[in-house]
């Protein structure tokens with residue numbers, strides 16, 4: 183569904199993605215892990231067309247992702263994104279945040295969009311919060327609204343960029359629960375995360391990135407418990423036992 | 427000046443001063459519309475990220491900001507006709523004030539646009555919204571909330587600066603007051619009334635701006 187081939191991306195002279203190849207099949211949950219600055223966010227942003235790239239190719243449903251082509255809007259509606267800092271529209275209620283895309287990007291009828299949005303908010307456990315503004319919600323609730331917003335486009339896949347990193351520890355669980363349910367229902371997901379427990383439990387495939395390259399990838403049982411590459415071993419040791 | 431004297435003079439001068447009030451309101455509103463429209467254009471140009479748009483907007487607004495409104499009014503009223511553009515005093519006043527204030531409005535709008543969280547724009551992009559929709563649904567509504575207090579202050583200053591149009595014979599409130607005062611020599615009475623009338627115009631604006639701030643301040 184999502185194919186990334188020898189993707190290259192630089193900011194000035196800083197090569198941030200250096201020949202990434204990766205493919206995500208329908209219904210797969212792929213977790214991307216790696217140290218800060220390794221290019222994980224940039225990779226997701228290239229898939230969503232938020233970032234241009236110089237070399238290689240990203241294809242979504244067989245179509246090349248090109249930030250400047252007129253088709254990018256259609257592609258984005260099929261692969262939506264959940265951000266680390268939620269990025270909710272502060273001037274709109276939870277319900278309006280969720281209906282914004284369907285109504286104003288997809289041209290859906292308002293009544294239908296609202297009905298769907300209420301269902302989605304119920305699904306992420308936010309019944310009763312429809313008319314709350316983002317500032318009236320906790321971080322965990324805001325991120326769940328953001329997930330509902332991403333789902334409202336009825337996307338074929340959802341990209342998550344460290345969806346729990348900006349949350350207080352006690353709020354991480356509620357967001358991961360929603361994502362776990364989503365994975366169970368068969369949603370195709372690419373998740374950049376530092377939550378190794380989530381990766382182990384939910385991922386079909388784990389990718390370890392460092393310095394703009396894929397160092398190692400494989401099923402979570404292999405990669406997370408018996409990594410082959412020294413860099414992966416080193417990273418996992420630091421993430422799992424940060425105080426040593 | 428006695429109270430009864432003031433009231434009697436008031437009865438006599440008020441109708442003339444009120445004519446001026448209407449002109450003041452008209453000049454202010456027309457100049458507000460013009461400066462808002464132009465200000466939005468400057469702000470969009472200056473935040474477009476395209477140098478060929480940013481540069482002329484910056485040059486134009488800074489030039490305007492560097493010239494006193496009085497000089498701009500004279501220029502438009504006396505110099506433009508020599509170049510073949512005929513304007514009556516009212517039109518020249520509106521254009522002069524509108525263009526002058528568009529530079530200030532543009533700065534206010536620009537600050538508002540820049541203060542909009544870029545993350546919300548990316549979120550809208552990632553949903554596949556068009557650039558126009560992102561502008562009208564995400565950027566401008568957020569910018570409006572940020573912009574309202576300084577915008578309201580500009581409006582109040584514009585109301586007061588509309589009195590500068592008297593130099594090119596626009597028959598607004600201060601022009602009428604000056605005419606009455608110079609023919610009756612009742613400076614104290616006339617200017618007190620003019621000041622009170624300006625306050626009657628500006629205080630509702632001050633209250634209105636405070637209300638809007640309160641309403642839009644909620645997020």
Ligand SMILES: Nc1ncnc2c1ncn2[C@@H]1O[C@H](COP(=O)(O)OP(=O)(O)OP(=O)(O)O)[C@@H](O)[C@H]1O
Nearest residue numbers: 193196198216217218219220221222223224225344
């Ligand atoms: N807009 C930008 N302009 C210039 N450099 C950038 C930009 N965005 C990212 N970078 C650089 O690209 C590199 C990779 O950034 P990226 O955000 O993709 O890393 P990451 O793996 O997501 O890190 P983190 O775990 O901290 O989120 C970093 O060195 C960063 O400084």
Ligand SMILES: [Mg+2]
Nearest residue numbers: 222223224344
């Ligand atoms: Mg990142």
